[in-house]
Amino acid sequence: MKKSVNIVVEKASKGFSAYVPELPGCITFGDSLGEIKENIREAITLQLEGMKEDGEEIPFNLQEEFTIELNLDVAQVFNLYQSINSSGFAKRIGMSQSLLSQYVNGLKKPSEKQSRRILEGVVDFGRELSHIKI
Template sequence: MKTKLTAVIEKTGTGFSGYIKELNGIATTGDTISEIKEDFILALELKGIENYEIDYVIDLEQFFSYFKVINKSAFAEYIGMNKSLFRQYTGSLTKLSDDKLLDITKGLHNLANDFSNIVLVR
């Protein structure tokens, strides 16, 4: 059985920082989220930790700020949410319920699954 780990990623003035909630002493900084993720894997290897699964936790506003390639209005339409309200959620202008946050997370995972099955041709 895999050990479930939670990596919290936060935006800083110069990039990102992150830490593993369940393990003391595993923290990192980097310019990108990808760099943070690579550093976590390296740190876990150095600590001899194997057979794990990491959930990466990031604030909704920071997620859409970092992944600018995802159009907020188009994504809101994809998950069946009001576009204006969604922009308010991602700008921290309106309080977001746990249920709505779960809907958005599921929508992101569905989008990733939709992409993973596509093969482009000429």
């Protein structure tokens, strides 16, 4: 079973930056999430090669094949997918439009529970859309 590696993605002035918390200094940039995935995989590979050469211990989840999980915050998701209307989405998940707007605009940071609630709403919405035939 492949282990997963969490990648923290942040909005940069142009595009995105990403880093691997378990590998200090392993960072990359890209214009899209697809480019970030490619670039971070290459950065991880290079970093691991250097660590092996230097006799450093490789983190457990990076010792074999691994999958990459991109972690974005609420504001980044709504920035990236601007076609998701935050007021309609708030209504869909039963959240105050004002509160979700504050999360989207970076004025407030959602708690872990609120982040899960939003993510579950996004996943449910995506699942629903994937079953539509046109």
